[in-house]
Amino acid sequence: MEQQPLLKVDNAGIRFGGLRAVADVEMELHAGELVGLIGPNGAGKTTFFNLLTGVYVPTEGSIFFNGEKLNKLPPYKITRRGVSRTFQNIRLFGELSVIDNVKVAYHSQAKHSIASSIFRMPGHFSGEKEMDHKALDFLKIFALESFKDEKAKNLPYGQQRRLEIARALAANPKLLLLDEPAAGMNPQETRDLMKLISLIRERFDLTVLLIEHDMPLVMGVCERIYVLDHGQMIAQGTPDEIRNNPKVIEAYLGEEVS
Numbered sequence: 001m002e003q004q005p006l007l008k009v010d011n012a013g014i015r016f017g018g019l020r021a022v023a024d025v026e027m028e029l030h031a032g033e034l035v036g037l038i039g040p041n042g043a044g045k046t047t048f049f050n051l052l053t054g055v056y057v058p059t060e061g062s063i064f065f066n067g068e069k070l071n072k073l074p075p076y077k078i079t080r081r082g083v084s085r086t087f088q089n090i091r092l093f094g095e096l097s098v099i100d101n102v103k104v105a106y107h108s109q110a111k112h113s114i115a116s117s118i119f120r121m122p123g124h125f126s127g128e129k130e131m132d133h134k135a136l137d138f139l140k141i142f143a144l145e146s147f148k149d150e151k152a153k154n155l156p157y158g159q160q161r162r163l164e165i166a167r168a169l170a171a172n173p174k175l176l177l178l179d180e181p182a183a184g185m186n187p188q189e190t191r192d193l194m195k196l197i198s199l200i201r202e203r204f205d206l207t208v209l210l211i212e213h214d215m216p217l218v219m220g221v222c223e224r225i226y227v228l229d230h231g232q233m234i235a236q237g238t239p240d241e242i243r244n245n246p247k248v249i250e251a252y253l254g255e256e257v258s
């Protein structure tokens with residue numbers, strides 16, 4: 001019997017007034033997959049992530065995660081179920097230190113209670129120490145440990161992007177949604193990041209869905225690819241299938257699909 005998909009999107013969509021920004025979308029992701037989501041500008045990719053994470057409630061269809069319907073859950077509950085994301089425009093707490101940016105992600109899961117935090121009881125300190133250790137571990141994976149006390153806003157751009165992923169990982173997701181994680185990075189930083197994404201997928205047993213504009217990059221790293229165009233999923237398949245799909249080539253007319 002085939003395993004239940006981790007994520008199942010069933011005919012989902014959303015209207016903004018007269019605009020059907022995303023319509024009739026079907027998607028199935030299985031545990032452990034690394035999947036790309038591509039499409040021309042304005043195709044609806046970020047809106048689709050917003051549907052998956054509860055920022056928007058679908059006006060059509062259903063989204064199931066681990067068999068549970070997510071449609072009307074607020075974002076924080078969806079995060080607790082195991083869906084974490086990064087944003088196209090970096091959203092760090094700029095004034096907080098690098099390590100605190102990671103710690104906020106798993107504060108809700110920490111063992112110590114709010115009361116023990118407020119009154120600084122012994123439980124608080126061991127909890128806090130444990131959090132520091134865990135946060136440092138995440139920073140090490142992303143080669144950010146030496147910046148742990150810097151304000152996040154002072155990090156160079158590429159490192160801020162990595163910190164966003166570290167923070168998303170610290171929330172202990174099963175599904176990690178990355179919205180253009182390599183945007184603004186140079187080619188070397190981008191290659192390193194892609195290696196890192198493959199590595200964390202293995203190490204944390206993750207399923208990853210990745211929005212990316214750089215076509216060779218998506219083709220190189222993802223096992224399967226979905227293509228959105230004008231809010232509709234026009235194709236899905238292996239990189240080779242996508243590369244040779246006439247609908248995809250047409251959608252990208254004028255852009256290079258290599």
Ligand SMILES: Nc1ncnc2c1ncn2[C@@H]1O[C@H](COP(=O)(O)OP(=O)(O)OP(=O)(O)O)[C@@H](O)[C@H]1O
Nearest residue numbers: 016019021039040041042043044045046047048088
């Ligand atoms: N809150 C909203 N209200 C009205 N229209 C919206 C809203 N959010 C998104 N849209 C529209 O939905 C469409 C899809 O936008 P979206 O940002 O999801 O595209 P995208 O594929 O992520 O584009 P890009 O690659 O440029 O980031 C656009 O036409 C956008 O203007």
